[in-house]
Amino acid sequence: MSIQLNNISKRYSRDFGLENLSLTVEQGELFVLLGASGSGKSTILRLIAGLLEVDSGQILLNDRDVTRLPPQKRDTGFVFQNYSLFAHLTVAQNIEFGLKIRKTERQERQRRIDELLKMIGLQGYRDRLPHQLSGGQQQRVALARALAPNPSVLLLDEPFGALDVKIRAQLRQNLRQIQQEYHVTTILVTHDQEEAFELADRIGVIDHGELLEIGTPTELYRRPRQHFTATFLGTANLLPARRNGTQVYVNETTIPALPNTEHLSGQPVDVLFRPEAVELALSPDDLHGYVLGAGVIEQIAFAGVFERVSVRLKEHNLQALISYEQATAFDLQPGKLVFVGVKDYHLLPQAVT
Amino acid sequence: MREIKPHSLGAFLLLGIVLAYALILIIAPLIAIIQGALAKGLEPILDTLSDPNVRHALEITFYMAAGATLLNTVFGVIIAWVLERQQFHGRRFLNWLVDIPFVFSPVIGGYTLIVLFGREGLIDSPFPIVFALPGILLAKTFVSLPFVPREVAPVLRSLPISSEEAAYTLGANRWTTFRRIVLPGIWVGVVYGVVLTLARALGEFGAVAVVGGGVEGVTETATMFVHRALLDRNREGAYTIALLLGILAILLLLIMTWLQRRMNLYRERTAHVHTTE
Amino acid sequence: MAENSLIAAAPHQPVSAPHSRASTLSVGAWGLRSAAALYLLLLVGVPILVVIGKGISPGLAVLWDSVSNPVAVSAIWLTVSTALVMTVINTIFGTLTAYVLVRYRFPGRSVFNVIIDLPFAIPTLVTGVMLVLLYGPQSVIGSFVEDATGQRIIFETPGIVLALLFISYPFVIRSIQPVLVGLNVAQEEAAVTLGASSWETFRRVIFPAIRPAVISGALLSFARALGEFGSIIIVAGNIPMRSQTATTYIYTQVEAGDMPAASGISLVLIAIALVATIMVDVLLRKRRSDARD
Numbered sequence: 001m002s003i004q005l006n007n008i009s010k011r012y013s014r015d016f017g018l019e020n021l022s023l024t025v026e027q028g029e030l031f032v033l034l035g036a037s038g039s040g041k042s043t044i045l046r047l048i049a050g051l052l053e054v055d056s057g058q059i060l061l062n063d064r065d066v067t068r069l070p071p072q073k074r075d076t077g078f079v080f081q082n083y084s085l086f087a088h089l090t091v092a093q094n095i096e097f098g099l100k101i102r103k104t105e106r107q108e109r110q111r112r113i114d115e116l117l118k119m120i121g122l123q124g125y126r127d128r129l130p131h132q133l134s135g136g137q138q139q140r141v142a143l144a145r146a147l148a149p150n151p152s153v154l155l156l157d158e159p160f161g162a163l164d165v166k167i168r169a170q171l172r173q174n175l176r177q178i179q180q181e182y183h184v185t186t187i188l189v190t191h192d193q194e195e196a197f198e199l200a201d202r203i204g205v206i207d208h209g210e211l212l213e214i215g216t217p218t219e220l221y222r223r224p225r226q227h228f229t230a231t232f233l234g235t236a237n238l239l240p241a242r243r244n245g246t247q248v249y250v251n252e253t254t255i256p257a258l259p260n261t262e263h264l265s266g267q268p269v270d271v272l273f274r275p276e277a278v279e280l281a282l283s284p285d286d287l288h289g290y291v292l293g294a295g296v297i298e299q300i301a302f303a304g305v306f307e308r309v310s311v312r313l314k315e316h317n318l319q320a321l322i323s324y325e326q327a328t329a330f331d332l333q334p335g336k337l338v339f340v341g342v343k344d345y346h347l348l349p350q351a352v353t
Numbered sequence: 354m355r356e357i358k359p360h361s362l363g364a365f366l367l368l369g370i371v372l373a374y375a376l377i378l379i380i381a382p383l384i385a386i387i388q389g390a391l392a393k394g395l396e397p398i399l400d401t402l403s404d405p406n407v408r409h410a411l412e413i414t415f416y417m418a419a420g421a422t423l424l425n426t427v428f429g430v431i432i433a434w435v436l437e438r439q440q441f442h443g444r445r446f447l448n449w450l451v452d453i454p455f456v457f458s459p460v461i462g463g464y465t466l467i468v469l470f471g472r473e474g475l476i477d478s479p480f481p482i483v484f485a486l487p488g489i490l491l492a493k494t495f496v497s498l499p500f501v502p503r504e505v506a507p508v509l510r511s512l513p514i515s516s517e518e519a520a521y522t523l524g525a526n527r528w529t530t531f532r533r534i535v536l537p538g539i540w541v542g543v544v545y546g547v548v549l550t551l552a553r554a555l556g557e558f559g560a561v562a563v564v565g566g567g568v569e570g571v572t573e574t575a576t577m578f579v580h581r582a583l584l585d586r587n588r589e590g591a592y593t594i595a596l597l598l599g600i601l602a603i604l605l606l607l608i609m610t611w612l613q614r615r616m617n618l619y620r621e622r623t624a625h626v627h628t629t630e
Numbered sequence: 631m632a633e634n635s636l637i638a639a640a641p642h643q644p645v646s647a648p649h650s651r652a653s654t655l656s657v658g659a660w661g662l663r664s665a666a667a668l669y670l671l672l673l674v675g676v677p678i679l680v681v682i683g684k685g686i687s688p689g690l691a692v693l694w695d696s697v698s699n700p701v702a703v704s705a706i707w708l709t710v711s712t713a714l715v716m717t718v719i720n721t722i723f724g725t726l727t728a729y730v731l732v733r734y735r736f737p738g739r740s741v742f743n744v745i746i747d748l749p750f751a752i753p754t755l756v757t758g759v760m761l762v763l764l765y766g767p768q769s770v771i772g773s774f775v776e777d778a779t780g781q782r783i784i785f786e787t788p789g790i791v792l793a794l795l796f797i798s799y800p801f802v803i804r805s806i807q808p809v810l811v812g813l814n815v816a817q818e819e820a821a822v823t824l825g826a827s828s829w830e831t832f833r834r835v836i837f838p839a840i841r842p843a844v845i846s847g848a849l850l851s852f853a854r855a856l857g858e859f860g861s862i863i864i865v866a867g868n869i870p871m872r873s874q875t876a877t878t879y880i881y882t883q884v885e886a887g888d889m890p891a892a893s894g895i896s897l898v899l900i901a902i903a904l905v906a907t908i909m910v911d912v913l914l915r916k917r918r919s920d921a922r923d
Contacts, residue, residue, distance in 0.1 A: 049522055050521075050522075051518050051521065051522070070521070071518070071521040071522050072521055072522075072524050072525065072526055073524075074522075076522055077522065077523075078518070078519060078522040080515040080518065080519060081515075082513075082515070083513035083515050083516065084513065084515035084516050084518070084519040085516070085519075086516055086519075086520075086533075086534055087516070087538070088537045088538070097520070097523050097525075098523035098524055101523060101524040101525050101529070102524060142519075145519070145523070146519075146522070146523075149523065149524065354732050354733055354810045354811065354813045354815065354818060354836065355733070355815050355818050355819070356732070356733060356734075356735060357733065357734065357735070358734065358735050358736075359734045359735075359736065361828070363828065363829075364734060364828075367726060367729075367730055368730055368734055368736060370726065371723070371726050371727045371730045371731075372742070374723050374727070375727070375742065375745060375746075378792075378795055378796060378799065379745060379748055379749070379796065379799065380745070381764055382757070382760035382761055382763070382764050382796070383748075383760065385760055385763040385764035385769070386756070386759060386760045386763055388763070389759075389763040428665065428666065428669045431662055431665055431666050431669075432666040432669065432670065434662060434666075435662055435663050435666040435667075436666075439659065439662075439663060441663065443667070447666065447667060447670055449907065449908070449911055450670045450671075450674045450675060451670065451674075452907060453674050453678065453904070453907065454674065455850070455853075455854065456850070456853035456854055456856070456857060456903040456904075456906065456907055457674075457677065457678075457857060457900065457903065458856065458857025458858070458859060458877050458880075458896075458899055458900075458903075459857070459859055459860070460857075460859045460877045460880050460881050460884075461677075461681060461857065461877075461880060461896045461899065461900060462677060463884070464681075464880060464884050464889075464892055464893075464896060465676075465677040465680045465681060467884060467889075468680050468684055468889070469676070469680060475680075494673065495673055495674075495677070498673060498674065527658055527659075549750065549751075552750070552751040553750075555753065556751075556752065556753025556754065556755070556756065556860075557753070558753060558754060558755040558859070558860040558863075559754075559859035559860050559877070559881075562859075562863075562881065563881065563884050563885075576753055576755045576860070579755055579756070579759065580755065580863070580864075583759070583864065591759065592759065592763070595755070595756045595759040595760075596756075598752075598753050598755075598756050599752055599753075599756045599760070602748070602751035602752045602753065602756070603748070603751070603752075605751055606744060606747055606748060606751045607744070609744070609747065609751075610740075610743075610744045
């Protein structure tokens with residue numbers, strides 16, 4: 001085990017806090033803490049780094065109890081969202097800062113600087129000052145600086161949040177490469193679900209100070225166990241249903257129950273299916289998947305690769321992704337009557353309000 | 354607010370009134386004292402400056418002011434740090450205390466010192482405080498206290514705390530972080546505050562007049578000398594030292610201007626760091 | 631200087647980035663806090679307590695006596711009235727000056743900006759000397775005015791007002807200036823596109839935004855003026871009942887060794903000044919929370 005949080009509690013404002021939160025991150029893993037603003041994800045990161053002190057609980061890094069240690073002694077690398085480079089120092093001086101503190105020899109420092117500059121692709125930028133760099137370049141330097149002293153844990157607090165979309169995508173790729181090459185245990189905090197999917201080995205979904213679910217991106221996307229996870233990780237179509245025996249009663253029709261869902265019998269459930277799992281056809285016999293019923297097209301929006309189609313099914317509004325070809329073939333227009341089917345679905349217990 | 358070149362009659366009028374007011378109120382008196390000091394030529398000026406009592410007065414003024422400035426700089430930076438980087442009950446109260454010397458009449462300050470340390474004072478001290486140099490030092494420290502915290506605090510506030518946190522995670526302790534990361538960021542504010550503190554401490558009169566004793570050659574400061582010279586009808590002597598103090602103040606002001614320009618340059622530079630693309 | 635200071639001297643205000651506060655509390659941090667608190671409590675808190683204590687301890691009757699005798703009353707009245715007159719004039723001209731300084735580009739603007747700080751740097755005693763040289767009975771202006779109107783400038787009330795105007799010149803200006811600089815240009819431009827003239831824009835858009843700064847600057851110069859001594863002792867005659875202000879009265883009493891007489895008036899002056907600073911603090915806090923919304 002590389003990072004272990006045991007029953008962490010931290011009150012960080014009058015109404016909010018973390019309570020009895022536990023988490024284990026494996027050696028060499030890239031773990032993403034995903035949640036909305038104010039959910040507590042940054043707090044968890046800062047507790048691990050030692051920038052905040054826990055009220056109770058234990059933090060172990062590589063089996064070492066660091067709970068009472070200051071950030072200087074924890075051997076973590078931290079990348080902040082912005083404004084963290086030392087404004088009066090050059091790129092090279094920024095990167096070697098941690099090494100200088102550890103009294104590394106000059107030659108070794110220079111070698112490491114060169115190595116890292118190459119890794120982040122900023123070889124010619126040694127003597128530049130932070131204000132001469134773009135936002136994306138600054139964050140790359142921040143990453144290099146954090147990695148220079150070879151920390152056992154790398155922590156990133158929404159590192160790309162302040163950057164343009166294109167730059168973000170590029171930096172994400174860079175980070176993935178670097179992390180895989182160095183194999184340093186990493187926790188990245190973000191509210192961007194796309195980012196989480198792209199980078200994570202595992203994702204921890206956090207809401208209002210509570211760690212709701214942990215799983216791989218696929219698991220959480222396809223088979224979430226919580227309502228919040230389902231809706232946070234992408235557009236979710238949810239229909240209330242009842243499961244009985246081998247059937248699921250939904251939308252006044254029935255669809256076959258999936259295996260291993262017996263434990264949900266007798267309680268109110270939601271049928272979850274993603275927009276890409278929705279099928280539309282002009283007649284029910286043309287549907288390959290499970291038939292849900294008839295609906296009316298509300299809106300069609302162009303989204304590049306697909307058309308985003310809103311369909312009204314009784315009192316529910318569903319989102320579907322339909323290819324351009326299909327949309328034109330069926331001549332989909334607002335107001336048109338279509339039949340809705342679903343190719344794959346998942347059952348969730350209904351959210352307790 | 355939008356910046357424009359004045360082009361309407363109203364604008365020129367406004368500009369004229371404001372500049373005339375400043376000219377009459379501020380500039381004219383300065384001219385008057387230059388004139389007054391030079392009225393009888395250079396000889397009285399040189400006489401005054403070579404008078405050993407005057408020399409001594411200038412010396413102790415400078416040393417006591419320097420001492421006050423040193424104290425207020427060290428503690429001023431600490432105060433600014435504590436107010437900007439820490440959260441605690443009573444922070445607002447301490448913040449309020451910092452500005453009090455601005456409006457606390459120096460005469461009353463001197464009176465306080467006498468109540469505390471005078472002959473029938475509340476505190477018995479093994480060495481003389483009032484009517485002696487320590488009292489002068491205390492008086493100068495009191496009146497010039499607010500400048501360093503007030504100049505450093507906003508600069509500190511605009512310094513991103515994530516830089517300091519980054520230094521901590523990289524292994525730097527508090528003192529190293531302060532020395533290598535914070536100080537380079539605030540030094541302009543510190544120096545600006547120091548200059549203002551020095552100017553105020555040098556020019557202090559009210560508290561010092563009450564508490565200083567005024568024994569020439571022993572406990573007389575430059576400002577007290579000017580006052581006594583006027584009473585003794587030593588006009589040229591008074592005008593000379595007054596002009597000297599005035600020139601010193603203007604010099605310090607010029608340093609302040611240069612610093613301000615550097616502050617703005619630095620601010621522009623760091624503002625750039627904050628841009629996202 | 632700062633948004634959270636009573637006096638703003640630097641014309642450009644830094645934009646404060648929102649930040650969290652590290653709550654890791656170590657011995658070092660606690661030590662710093664104690665040092666700061668101790669320094670302030672000893673150097674500032676103690677004098678305040680002394681003034682209040684000394685003023686109240688002999689009893690309210692004695693306090694009342696010491697401030698209600700005719701000399702004291704006259705001194706207080708002179709102090710307050712001159713401070714008020716000065717505050718009105720200073721507020722008007724200070725607002726105009728700040729406006730002109732921020733709005734118009736003119737040659738010598740940066741020099742002018744520095745000159746505004748002059749009264750901060752020049753010893754008040756020197757200010758008194760300068761004014762006597764310029765307006766005293768032996769000067770060109772002084773003698774002319776005295777011959778023409780029979781009114782002396784120096785050693786009389788007008789001289790006091792002039793001195794106060796000089797020393798508090800920067801206060802209103804430096805209080806307003808940063809607010810003007812930080813004003814959102816878009817608001818002004820919106821008003822202009824909607825047809826407002828310069829004056830209307832000032833009246834309806836700009837002034838409401840700077841009003842707290844104007845008031846706090848005014849309060850500050852008033853409080854400052856109450857305590858002014860160095861220039862007054864030179865410029866006013868210090869003749870009891872005629873040209874003696876509260877501060878010169880206190881000075882005279884302390885020099886004469888009559889401490890009880892001094893303590894009453896000291897309490898009154900300090901009380902007024904403290905109330906003024908509290909009001910300014912409230913105003914500034916309100917401005918900052920308004921700006922946040």
